[in-house]
Amino acid sequence: MGLDILFKIAGVGILVSVFHTALKQAGKEDMAHLCTLAGFTVVLLWVVQLLGKLFNTVQDVFKLF
Amino acid sequence: MWLKLIGSILVFLVSSYIGFQMASRCQARPRHLRQIISCLGSLRSYIIYAYLPLHEAVSRCTNGIDGPVTVFFQNVATMLEKEALLTPEEIIKRVLSEMQGILMLKSPEIEVLHVLGGNLGVMNSKEQEKYISLVIEQLERFENEATRLRDLNTKMYRYLGICGGMAIVIILI
Numbered sequence: 738m739g740l741d742i743l744f745k746i747a748g749v750g751i752l753v754s755v756f757h758t759a760l761k762q763a764g765k766e767d768m769a770h771l772c773t774l775a776g777f778t779v780v781l782l783w784v785v786q787l788l789g790k791l792f793n794t795v796q797d798v799f800k801l802f
Numbered sequence: 803m804w805l806k807l808i809g810s811i812l813v814f815l816v817s818s819y820i821g822f823q824m825a826s827r828c829q830a831r832p833r834h835l836r837q838i839i840s841c842l843g844s845l846r847s848y849i850i851y852a853y854l855p856l857h858e859a860v861s862r863c864t865n866g867i868d869g870p871v872t873v874f875f876q877n878v879a880t881m882l883e884k885e886a887l888l889t890p891e892e893i894i895k896r897v898l899s900e901m902q903g904i905l906m907l908k909s910p911e912i913e914v915l916h917v918l919g920g921n922l923g924v925m926n927s928k929e930q931e932k933y934i935s936l937v938i939e940q941l942e943r944f945e946n947e948a949t950r951l952r953d954l955n956t957k958m959y960r961y962l963g964i965c966g967g968m969a970i971v972i973i974l975i
Contacts, residue, residue, distance in 0.1 A: 748972045752965045759961035763954045779973060 742787065746780050753777075806975065813974075814967035821963010825956045831906040832948040837871040838911075839941050842918075846934040849927050856890065856923045857882035870904045877901075894919035914940050 753776030760769035841863045848859035861879035864872040874897060881893045888896075898905070898912055907915075914937055921933040 745972055745975075749969065752969045752972070755961060755965050756969075759958045759965070763958035765958075776969075 742783060746783065749776055749780055810971040810975065813970050814964075817967030817970065818963045821959050821961075821966070824959040824963070827906055828952050828955045828959060831908070832945055832952050834869075834871055834906050835911065835941055835945040835948055837867050837869065838874075838915075839938055839945065841867060841871060841875055842934055842938050842941070846931055846938075849934070850931050853927070870901065874898075874901055874905055889919075890922040891916060891919035911941065911944050914944075 753773055756772045756776070757769045760766075760772060844865070845859055845863040848854045848862055849856075852859070854862065857879045860875055860882060864875045877897045877900070878890075878893055881888065881897065882890065885893065894915055898907075898915060918933065918937045921930065923930075925933075
């Protein structure tokens with residue numbers, strides 16, 4: 738896995754904050770919120786996959802089920 | 803590795819280009835409106851004080867202005883001179899539809915120009931002056947609105963272009 742996923746998430750966070758500021762300055766608050774939500778969803782998709790992996794590992798380590 | 807890098811740079815460049823293009827389109831609209839207003843101002847003078855025929859007045863009103871607005875008025879003048887069967891309204895409609903992507907006007911401005919075409923050359927000069935003044939007033943209102951939108955949106959389009967490219971690269975890599 739490595740650290741790249743963390744850097745990716747950080748990058749998306751920074752970009753989403755820039756998007757939010759730019760859209761808010763242009764008076765498009767609703768689009769800004771939508772954009773933040775989209776960024777959050779993308780990051781959540783990555784994190785959910787990692788969490789799935791983590792649970793699988795836990796199952797394997799403790800021989801659950 | 804190299805392929806990824808080159809692909810990322812291409813995606814970034816293309817999305818930045820799109821952003822800057824949108825920003826320049828945003829900047830072009832108030833400029834075109836301002837030029838149309840100044841052309842209509844001189845058209846009004848040519849009609850009231852110089853009593854020129856319509857095609858000549860339209861052709862001369864673009865003096866000192868260049869760009870798509872000049873092309874629009876010159877096309878209208880040429881068609882007024884050559885197509886005797888068409889009314890000014892039909893000519894303006896036709897030229898506007900020909901120049902749809904070049905002249906950055908939205909539907910309210912286009913509607914106002916159609917109204918102008920409907921009233922050009924069918925009344926005496928005093929009535930025409932009234933109509934042209936009315937059209938100029940309306941266009942000035944649109945220009946103020948377009949300037950406000952330009953100030954708001956130009957920066958936003960640039961930021962969105964650049965950051966959108968970066969976001970696509972980060973998500974795809």
